Amino acid sequence: MAMMKMKFNLRKRVKLAQGLWLLNWCSVLAGIALFAMGLFLKIELRKRSEVMDNAESHFVPNSLILMGALACTLNAFAGKICYDSLDPAKFAKWKPMLKPYLIICLFFNVFMFFIAVLCLVTRGSLESTLSHGLKNGMRYYKDTDTPGRCFMKKTIDLLQIEFKCCGNNGYRDWFEIQWVSNRYLDFSSKEVKDRIKSNVDGKFLIDGVPFSCCNPNSPRPCIQMQVTNNSAHYSYDHQTEELNLWNRGCKEALLHYYTSMMSSMGALVLLVWLMEVADMIGLRFLHTCLDSIANPEDPECESEGWLLEKSLKETVTSVLSLLKSIFKLNKVESAEGDGGDKTPAVATVS
Template sequence: MPFMSVKFSLQKRVKLAQGLWMLYWVSVIMGILVFSLGIFFKIELRKRSELMDNNESHLVPNLLILVGMLACGANAFGGKVCHDSLDPIKFAKWKPMLKPYLLMCCGFNVLLLMTALLCFLMQFAVYLTLAEGLKNGIKFYKDTDTPGRCFMKRTLDMTQIEFRCCGNNNFRDWFEVQWISNRYLDMSNDEVKDRVLSNVEGKYLMDSVPFSCCNPGSPRPCIQHHLTNNSAHYDYDHRIEELNIWTRGCREALFSYYSSMMNSIGVLVIITILLEVGYMAGLKYLSTALETMADPENPECESEGWLLEKGVKETFAELLTKLKTLGKINQVEEGGDAQEGLNIPLKPSGSQSEVRTETGTILL
């Protein structure tokens, strides 16, 4: 007995075909959206690639671009099949392709599911690569004359301005590195020399941050030097001056930005999977309803459509039987190949032959 069988009249078949045709083209638009989001995500990662420790995070946008292109092609084909399904001559051309197409859609849904899972699971990898990349970015901030790091200062400054953040974890990360190049330090100044000599590694460390950490909403001019020295500025207390500079770390700000993007894309891919499953079921109903028409020349006749030709248990049992049969066939073929490799001639029964040895004659 067919699984989930439904009776179809001409009117129901027409409505099903038209509805599937419209929904398939909606899926084409969703495929374009997934493709566009993959391109956008890749561009956003490229823009700040200097602040990332590796390129592993590009796996997600590359998959999004791939599945977006496949979704456009597969759904456009499904829409064309639904459009031609009510014309017997045109549908006869597509009929042999329906089973491979449905199998391909199953594989495509598995790929979509993997992409959605990666959108959620790869967020931890993005967090780690941001942590290490921002740490190195702050360390190489001053190396504007070093090849490969010339634009690190500009990238980090623009990131801090755009995301309203400062440092890796917070603004105090700038206190632990020398972010001013030696070429801009007056080594004849006693204060500068004392600060350099007082450090074990000979670095010029101070409680200051770059200008990009300044908050433009501050009511007073930005204080970026001697941040922890209250006596260095009039009417200043660094413990309550929250509006002076950004207190949020760039790792938290960037991770929040990328994780929200990846979560949104993952939800969109899951919705696409649900729609694809619905389209497959609808196309299966439509194809079986057209195949079971009692009189194909009379479009007014009723027909029956189903998802599975047999019950769920019978279908799985038949599938397992086919797999076991296929395994036995492979074993027989391997055994036959091995016997051919030995190439041992067999002696007909009832005949004998002699083999002479040093000890005597043996009859075979």
């Protein structure tokens, strides 16, 4: 028994075709929006690729760009089918393509739903990517004379100024790395020698931060050096006083920026997915109701349309049996291929 069977007269078929035509062209516009979103996200990720650990983060924008292009192509094709559907002569040339097209749409919708979910739950992988990338970026901050890393100081400074953040998890992260280049250290100074000797790795560590960590909204001049030394500054207690440095770490700032962006994109992808599912279901009803017209010469006659030719249980069973038969056929062919080259050995007795 067919699933979701409905009766259609000429008026209903015309309304269905016109509604699907309009919905498909709305989906084309939605596909353009998906393509633009993917492009925007890719540009935003590339702008800060130096502080991101791997290229896996580009999977989502690349997928959005691909889905946008496919949505435009598939829905423009479906719009043309809907436009020609009420002309039997024109519809005849599209008829053989409809089943393969609907199967392609099914896989496309599954992939789109997967990307929408990925946009909404990508926070964990993005957090790890940003954490490792920012650590490496801060470590290379001092390498202004090293080819390939000379831009890192500018990148980190602009990042901290733009996102009003400091360090990876906070300003204290700068206390644990040498961010001042050896080029600007006076190695004849006793203070510099003592600091280097006091460190196991021989690094020049200070309780200071780069200037880009300073909060310009603070009324007090920025205290960026000797941050934890109360006696070095007048009327200062770093444990009780609100510091004039950004308290938020850059990982948290970037994570909030990208996750809010991806959450909005995920919601939009879900909306486009619902439109695509409606397109696919509507086109299936249009296909079956036009295919089941008993008398093509009488356009006024009623016809039946359905979503599935059999019940859901029967459809699932038939698909599983088809997959099993294909798997068994491949297994038999591979077994024949393995045994086909073998020839029986002939023993000769002299």
